[in-house]
Amino acid sequence: MDTDVIVIGAGLAGLQCARRLQSRGHDVTVLEAGDAVGGRVRTDLIDGFRCDRGFQVLNPAYPAVREWIDVSALKMQKFGVGAVVNTAEGTSTLAHPLRHPDRALATLRSKHVPVSDVLALIRWIGPALLREPRAGKTAPHDQMLSTSLDRAGLTGRLRRDLLDTFLAGVLADSSGGKSAHYVRQLVRWFALGVPGLPQSGMQALPEQMFGSLTDPVRLNTPARKLKETADGVEVTTDNEVFRSRLVVVAVGPQHVAELTDQPSPKTHGLTTWWFRASEPLEAGKFLMLDAAGDGGGPAGPVWNTAVISEAAPSYAPSGEHLVQATTLLDRPDGLAEESAVKRDLARLYRTSTTDWEVITHHVVPHTLPAQPPPLIERRQQRIGDHTLLAGDHRDTGSIQGALVSGDRAARSATEFLARG
Ligand SMILES: Cc1cc2nc3c(=O)[nH]c(=O)nc-3n(C[C@H](O)[C@H](O)[C@H](O)COP(=O)(O)OP(=O)(O)OC[C@H]3O[C@@H](n4cnc5c(N)ncnc54)[C@H](O)[C@@H]3O)c2cc1C
Known part of the structure; x- marks a missing residue:
């Protein structure tokens, strides 16, 4: 085997997964299709x-941000x-x-804030705030x-x-069709935190995570094919075939079906x-x-x-x-x-x-x-004997969800590797 784990995708989920695994002493190769890390969190200067x-x-009120981000x-x-x-x-x-x-x-x-609406808002979000x-x-x-x-x-x-x-x-989404449970969580965090922007742009977030990786990410390296073998996986890129005991597919929702037999979430x-x-x-x-x-x-x-x-x-x-x-x-x-x-x-x-x-x-x-109701907050990540799926679409569509999903995948991968 070339490595213990291949992580496909260096968005927040893939980065969190890779750095958690590396901190536990595992060999991890990260393949990223783009020219920098961050996925949906990029900044143009x-x-x-x-x-x-x-x-x-x-x-900063996201629990995952409080726990894992400086x-x-x-x-x-x-x-x-x-x-x-x-x-x-x-x-x-x-x-x-x-x-x-x-x-x-x-x-x-304000005329925009009638008392009846304030009371209704408290009914709607109150329990989630507590x-x-x-x-x-x-x-x-x-x-x-x-x-x-x-x-x-x-x-x-x-x-x-x-x-x-x-x-x-x-x-x-202007349809109002998202899961109310998911939106309540987001509103709770908005109520508890003061959102902002990092001094050097949102991309500073994934770059901080990237800075704690022990091995470089292979940029401009899209995974083209993923195949499970008897004892692991083979991931084919344009120039190389990588082998590992386990793969974590941490691509965005629109790319899921390109590499796995799972449908791409809307x-x-x-x-x-x-x-x-x-x-x-x-x-x-x-x-x-x-x-x-x-x-x-x-x-x-x-x-x-x-x-x-x-x-x-x-x-x-x-x-x-x-x-x-x-x-x-x-x-x-x-x-x-x-x-x-x-x-x-x-x-x-x-x-x-x-x-x-x-x-x-x-x-x-x-x-x-899309995350319509009912929200499945911790979706099954194991989709094959040697394949895990991570990303915000497996948890909640947010920075919080992506980080949690990557961390969860790292935990499952560690358990898998420990079984020998
Ligand atoms: C415009 C916008 C506004 C947002 N606003 C907020 C907000 O205010 N608050 C909030 O909490 N969240 C917000 N989000 C959502 C948040 O950014 C995402 O939930 C989170 O970044 C998703 O991370 P991820 O790692 O799951 O996926 P992604 O960031 O999509 O990462 C997937 C990575 O996989 C790579 N990849 C794909 N296919 C391959 C392949 N075949 N081989 C190798 N690599 C591949 C991609 O290039 C990408 O880097 C926003 C998102 C956007 C785009």
Whole structure:
């Protein structure tokens, strides 16, 4: 055998799996199709602007991040916990009352926050806030997100102007069809943490993990074929055949069926536009949500936008302003043209965007696994005598889920190798 374990894919799941196995003394070869580690967590540095490949944030409240990541080394830059809501009547900032006590009164008195909705929100998320919800094999009584919000009585403006739009952007899914159990977990972590961006971009997260590997990752090396043999596996790449006792397939959901006999889980996607704005903007460190559409939701293609350089100054050269705008691929205008997106941003920021320049634009069709109810939080990873499957699609679609999945696979691999 060339090695104990081959890990295919150097996203967060593959990296966590490899470093856990190496720390236990196992020989691990990591094969990565891309030109760097990180998978869905990559950052492009363009003319001094840091543009993540799809707007995303790191929530330090994730238990896996607290346990396995040196967050202080990432030098996090924090967003405001809340959102600026845009309606035809104007914009208002709704902020987490405990994180932003100076805004608590205004938030609680806002027309977007009726008391009946606050009570319904407490009914919906309260138990999850008190104790981390565990799905076990299958979440009991799980429902579609939209159904569970309806059943909790969360049907007023807080839902229409804030929650639905915020969650659609976070989940890359405007249908409300995701598992309510999964979304409750995410909302719990949002309530407990202050999400932010590392000083050198989201890619600093996988790079930190990569830095603790003892052996290099083979970049630009896609696995083309995987075959189980009597005593292990053979993984064929363009130039070599690798042999090991076990393989961990840690590819993204869209690639699962290329290497295994398992179906590729369905996914949802979004696009992120990155603009250089010509002047300072007033949205501050909060995400802006558009609720100016008829019956709620956005009136244009942009579901959320943020002046990233306000929250994360290192993302732009000094004196410059970086704005992200997110559209959803499950909407007819998900692939709106630059001119339409700029027009929409002019409406949202109430300023001219004519001089704004596009820095780059990322279309990410496989942002997150679909995860409809019932949530199966710890999916079976063993799919062959010598093959394990890892990735966010085996746990929960998130940085948390990817890390847990990689770690779980490492534990199973260690048990397997110990059996001799
Ligand atoms: C735009 C966007 C926004 C997001 N926002 C958030 C957020 O705010 N908060 C949050 O918690 N999560 C967010 N996520 C989700 C989070 O980034 C993912 O859940 C996580 O990164 C998934 O990691 P993974 O290792 O499971 O998969 P991936 O990152 O997809 O890694 C799989 C790796 O396998 C490699 N690979 C594929 N096929 C092969 C092959 N044949 N051979 C070798 N290598 C192969 C790929 O190149 C890739 O590097 C977001 C994701 C995106 C894209």
